[in-house]
Amino acid sequence: MKKMIRVLAATSVLATALPAQADVVIGAVLPLSGVNANGGEDQRRGIELAVAQINEAGGVLGEPLKVIYEDSGNVPQRAIDAARKLVSVDGVALVIGEYSSGITIPLGQYLVAEGVPHLNPASTSGLVRGIGATSFSMVGLDNVSTEFAAKDVLDRGWKRVAVLAMNNAFGQGVANEFGAHFAQLGGEVTTTIMYTSGQTTYRRELQQAESTEPDAYVFTAYGADGGLMMQEAYELGLQEDPWYSILITMHNADTPAEFKTGLIGMDVDYTADDTSYKAAYEEAYGQSFQSAWSGYAHDTTLFAAETIERAGSTDRPAVLSAIAELGAEGFTGVTGEIKLDADGQRMWQPYQKLKVEGDALVSHE
Amino acid sequence: MSDFLIHVISVSCIYGILALSLNLQAGFTGLMNFGLIAMFGCGVYGAGLVHRFGLPVALGPALALILAVLMGLFLARLGRRLSTDYWGIATLSIAEIARIFATNLEPLTGGAQGISGLPLLFSGLRPWDGAARLALFAVILGVAWLICERLVRSNFGLGMKLIREEPQLARALGYDIDRIRSTVMVIASVIAAVAGVLYAHYLSFVGPELLLAPETFLIWAMVIIGGIANNRGVIAGAFAMQFMMAYVPFVKDYFALPSDFVAAARLMLSGGVILGFLLLRPQGIFPERVGGRHDH
Numbered sequence: 001m002k003k004m005i006r007v008l009a010a011t012s013v014l015a016t017a018l019p020a021q022a023d024v025v026i027g028a029v030l031p032l033s034g035v036n037a038n039g040g041e042d043q044r045r046g047i048e049l050a051v052a053q054i055n056e057a058g059g060v061l062g063e064p065l066k067v068i069y070e071d072s073g074n075v076p077q078r079a080i081d082a083a084r085k086l087v088s089v090d091g092v093a094l095v096i097g098e099y100s101s102g103i104t105i106p107l108g109q110y111l112v113a114e115g116v117p118h119l120n121p122a123s124t125s126g127l128v129r130g131i132g133a134t135s136f137s138m139v140g141l142d143n144v145s146t147e148f149a150a151k152d153v154l155d156r157g158w159k160r161v162a163v164l165a166m167n168n169a170f171g172q173g174v175a176n177e178f179g180a181h182f183a184q185l186g187g188e189v190t191t192t193i194m195y196t197s198g199q200t201t202y203r204r205e206l207q208q209a210e211s212t213e214p215d216a217y218v219f220t221a222y223g224a225d226g227g228l229m230m231q232e233a234y235e236l237g238l239q240e241d242p243w244y245s246i247l248i249t250m251h252n253a254d255t256p257a258e259f260k261t262g263l264i265g266m267d268v269d270y271t272a273d274d275t276s277y278k279a280a281y282e283e284a285y286g287q288s289f290q291s292a293w294s295g296y297a298h299d300t301t302l303f304a305a306e307t308i309e310r311a312g313s314t315d316r317p318a319v320l321s322a323i324a325e326l327g328a329e330g331f332t333g334v335t336g337e338i339k340l341d342a343d344g345q346r347m348w349q350p351y352q353k354l355k356v357e358g359d360a361l362v363s364h365e
Numbered sequence: 366m367s368d369f370l371i372h373v374i375s376v377s378c379i380y381g382i383l384a385l386s387l388n389l390q391a392g393f394t395g396l397m398n399f400g401l402i403a404m405f406g407c408g409v410y411g412a413g414l415v416h417r418f419g420l421p422v423a424l425g426p427a428l429a430l431i432l433a434v435l436m437g438l439f440l441a442r443l444g445r446r447l448s449t450d451y452w453g454i455a456t457l458s459i460a461e462i463a464r465i466f467a468t469n470l471e472p473l474t475g476g477a478q479g480i481s482g483l484p485l486l487f488s489g490l491r492p493w494d495g496a497a498r499l500a501l502f503a504v505i506l507g508v509a510w511l512i513c514e515r516l517v518r519s520n521f522g523l524g525m526k527l528i529r530e531e532p533q534l535a536r537a538l539g540y541d542i543d544r545i546r547s548t549v550m551v552i553a554s555v556i557a558a559v560a561g562v563l564y565a566h567y568l569s570f571v572g573p574e575l576l577l578a579p580e581t582f583l584i585w586a587m588v589i590i591g592g593i594a595n596n597r598g599v600i601a602g603a604f605a606m607q608f609m610m611a612y613v614p615f616v617k618d619y620f621a622l623p624s625d626f627v628a629a630a631r632l633m634l635s636g637g638v639i640l641g642f643l644l645l646r647p648q649g650i651f652p653e654r655v656g657g658r659h660d661h
Contacts, residue, residue, distance in 0.1 A: 071625070077376070085614055102573075
């Protein structure tokens with residue numbers, strides 16, 4: 001036991017002996033391991049590109065901006081562990097995080113309780129709105145995106161649709177919000193199927209959806225799930241009816257061209273007017289966007305840097321009022337204008353209607 | 366720094382309580398429960414449901430205890446005709462079923478979005494709330510330890526160990542195996558549920574992610590490291606494991622390692638440490654005391 005205490009004491013000393021921080025430091029809690037590791041890595045890329053851009057232009061408050069990344073492992077407790085370290089040991093000015101709503105919410109609540117500014121770069125569940133006063137979303141929540149999708153689907157003349165969504169916080173949020181908006185606009189959801197992500201087949205779910213004889217299928221899916229679902233829908237002959245994908249970029253790269261002929265959908269528009277970010281991403285990582293989320297993480301970082309610059313220090317109350325000020329004024333990033341409502345949530349963001357042509361996605365108005 | 370340390374010790378206390386619960390079952394009675402997280406889940410969802418439906422917070426522990434007793438009895442009854450290893454697999458599936466229920470019973474449990482905004486314990490005592498929570502957790506850990514110690518040193522405890530070593534002999538000597546198993550499961554389940562209630566009001570969020578199977582194995586790792594069938598040992602194991610996990614990010618910062626190091630290092634730590642102990646020191650840091658004192 002004595003030995004163990006000594007070891008623990010030694011690690012504590014080691015931890016406090018971290019190099020002194022002359023830089024402006026912010027924290028990011030991302031899922032760098034676990035099922036959302038790809039999404040987390042894409043967020044990290046977006047932040048890295050933003051940091052490079054900021055530091056090239058002279059940094060923040062005349063100092064280089066530094067981001068400390070912590071892994072959430074897709075577990076709420078690990079995310080809060082990480083946030084506690086960032087807040088109480090590293091003394092960061094603000095924390096960016098996380099990816100899935102089920103983790104962003106407790107993470108944000110912890111930060112709110114500590115009075116630390118929290119910037120949500122990705123989670124879209126409606127519950128995010130209730131996190132608290134010092135939490136802000138740099139992404140439009142489900143109510144915004146699903147309203148856009150519901151209108152788009154109805155405009156195409158499909159009145160009865162079957163909805164398929166993955167059974168997690170994101171999928172449940174999308175399914176509920178889409179259903180509510182669709183019904184409000186006069187459409188009818190024939191069935192809502194919540195599938196478990198990561199299955200080896202989705203035939204049961206697809207046939208269940210087919211049995212309700214919808215005009216079209218509306219679905220949202222992550223990479224490999226979406227690819228498999230489209231393939232099986234093709235094999236079952238379900239693609240005679242139209243398919244509409246909410247956040248289509250999440251799975252487009254994983255779906256072979258032959259199984260997605262005629263697929264349409266919508267996604268956040270992360271290259272609104274400015275293609276320089278897309279070019280920078282492709283140059284740095286040698287591939288096109290892996291998801292829509294790098295752009296949001298990128299903008300979140302730019303927004304954070306701008307607020308610290310305005311606050312004139314990394315003092316948290318000053319940063320908080322600068323966030324409120326900048327949010328009310330509006331800030332333009334690669335995902336369009338970020339303007340926050342009274343709850344600190346992004347009011348609006350551009351979306352794009354997309355369709356598949358061969359293997360690629362093209363704009364479809 | 367001290368805030369972080371208080372946090373790590375607080376969470377270690379909660380895991381210490383869970384490790385004591387698992388130790389009662391697996392360590393002393395030989396009940397290989399791979400679904401411990403479901404008992405913990407009774408606690409977190411007991412607290413969560415009470416909050417969700419706007420009932421007084423004090424009803425949380427009550428609901429948690431009712432759920433825990435039912436869960437304990439159910440698992441004990443379930444296992445009556447199964448041999449230990451098959452029973453272990455059954456407990457694992459029960460825990461998964463519980464998690465899937467929590468994910469899908471959206472009107473009741475809030476589904477995958479979980480239940481958020483649970484009141485944080487002692488939040489009115491800022492800035493001393495962290496210390497107050499730690500004190501409470503430490504006291505409850507102490508009480509749980511006392512209960513477990515008294516139990517395993519009693520005649521009943523002898524029965525538990527006999528069931529673990531020689532169930533047929535225990536039956537021949539007139540021990541009612543079913544009754545002892547049920548009692549152990551209920552007590553252990555209640556202890557785990559208490560940890561769950563504390564955890565829910567510490568994290569202020571309840572969701573199905575808290576009930577993932579790997580969490581059970583983390584607690585198993587604590588028990589194996591600390592010393593199975595030694596109450597002091599498993600608490601030490603819980604602290605050691607939590608501290609290792611919590612301090613990995615500092616090692617990353619110190620040596621300026623890439624951020625994915627943390628995830629890999631944690632996986633290697635939990636896996637490697639279990640393997641290391643199983644191969645080199647299967648009795649753990651504090652081995653079981655055989656032939657120890659018994660109160661009659």
